Amino acid sequence: MMHQLYPQVMHPYRYELNKDMHIAAAHFIPHEAAGSCANVHGHTYIVNVTIAGDELDESGFLVNFQTIKQLVHGKLDHTLLNDHSDWFDGHDPNRFPTTEVVARTIYETIQRYLDTLPHKPTCLQVFVRETPTSYVVYRPKAGER
Ligand SMILES: Nc1nc2c(c(=O)[nH]1)N=C([C@H](O)[C@H](O)COP(=O)(O)OP(=O)(O)OP(=O)(O)O)CN2
Ligand SMILES: [Zn+2]
Numbered sequence: 001m002m003h004q005l006y007p008q009v010m011h012p013y014r015y016e017l018n019k020d021m022h023i024a025a026a027h028f029i030p031h032e033a034a035g036s037c038a039n040v041h042g043h044t045y046i047v048n049v050t051i052a053g054d055e056l057d058e059s060g061f062l063v064n065f066q067t068i069k070q071l072v073h074g075k076l077d078h079t080l081l082n083d084h085s086d087w088f089d090g091h092d093p094n095r096f097p098t099t100e101v102v103a104r105t106i107y108e109t110i111q112r113y114l115d116t117l118p119h120k121p122t123c124l125q126v127f128v129r130e131t132p133t134s135y136v137v138y139r140p141k142a143g144e145r
Pocket of ligand 2: 041
């Protein structure tokens with residue numbers, strides 16, 4: 001596992017949790033602007049998820065690290081991203097499996113899960129590195145949720 005520094009988010013919460021994941025996956029971007037990336041190719045994505053909150057659950061967890069891994073790595077690792085029609089599609093650019101959309105969709109998936117928890121943790125940031133030279137940070141807009 002490669003360890004690296006991530007952008008920091010300022011927030012008022014007592015607890016901040018970060019989960020790193022490495023995800024081996026293939027994808028293609030179904031648009032001519034993508035050039036050779038319109039062909040199927042693979043990456044080892046490096047994903048970092050930042051979650052914060054003021055209260056812990058009955059286990060003493062803000063959120064179980066394993067649950068976050070299951071929601072993201074468990075879904076995407078060793079798959080073709082384009083095959084996940086519940087996350088991505090080939091017609092709407094906001095759902096092409098670009099780094100931006102991968103980051104936003106991970107955020108949406110995690111936040112949907114967090115919203116079911118009584119102590120209401122919140123996802124502050126999702127960092128997705130697609131290549132050694134390219135990464136995206138997704139943060140929800142203030143007041144969006
Ligand atoms: N804004 C985006 N631009 C590109 C994306 C993307 O998701 N969002 N994706 C791609 C390709 O999928 C490609 O895999 C990654 O692109 P790139 O950074 O060009 O990869 P390289 O390793 O070739 O980068 P170098 O720095 O030139 O080595 C393209 N664009
Ligand atoms: Zn790619």
